[in-house]
Structures are given as C-alpha cells and as structure tokens.
Amino acid sequence: MLTCKEFLTELNAFLDEETDALLRMQLEKHINECPNCWVVVDTCKKTMKVFKGMEPQPIPREVEGRLMEALRRKMEARRTGES
Ligand SMILES: [Zn+2]
Structure with missing residues (x-):
C-alpha cells in the first residue's frame, strides 16, 4: 500500500x-x-484537459503547487480535527 x-x-x-x-x-x-x-487526480485530469485544449503543455507548475498546498492543508485539518 x-x-x-x-x-x-x-x-x-x-x-x-x-x-x-x-x-x-x-x-x-x-x-x-x-x-x-x-x-x-480528478482535478489534475480536468485541468490537463482544459489546458491541452489551449496549449500543448502538461499541468502548469502553478496549478500543481496549488493542488499540493490544498491537499496538505486538508490532511492537516483532518489530523487536528479528529480526536
Ligand atoms: Zn492518498
């Protein structure tokens, strides 16, 4: 796992x-x-689809950074939120 x-x-x-x-x-x-x-993954895939339609680029670094940040915050909230 x-x-x-x-x-x-x-x-x-x-x-x-x-x-x-x-x-x-x-x-x-x-x-x-x-x-x-x-x-x-779902968000990245959707983002990639949108961006692929406009320019020949994979996920923009900025979007990736935002996703990572959001995930980190979510995991931290979960850790402190649960008893
Ligand atoms: Zn996971």
Whole structure:
C-alpha cells in the first residue's frame, strides 16, 4: 500500500502515463482507497484537459503547487480535527 507522499511523488508520471504497469496498478489502488488523492487526480485530469485544449503543455507548475498546498492543508485539518 502506497502512502499519499509516495503517490504524489509519482503523480506526474501517472498523469503522463509513463509509469510501468505494476506501479500504475498500485497508484490506481491508492486512488480507490484514498479520497484525497482521488480528488487531486480528478482535478489534475480536468485541468490537463482544459489546458491541452489551449496549449500543448502538461499541468502548469502553478496549478500543481496549488493542488499540493490544498491537499496538505486538508490532511492537516483532518489530523487536528479528529480526536
Ligand atoms: Zn492518498
């Protein structure tokens, strides 16, 4: 089972479909079990689609940074929010 940190490390490769089959399977398993990372992937995919329609670029660094920040905050809120 991957951790969220490991997942995020592989996120770009996953979105670019550059991961090998085994890693891809593990990443997909993680998405199925982790709503936080699922949201990140879903948002990235939508963002990529939008940007692909306009310019031939992958995820803009700025968008990626914002997503990471949002995820970090969410995870922190979860940690402090739960007893
Ligand atoms: Zn996760």
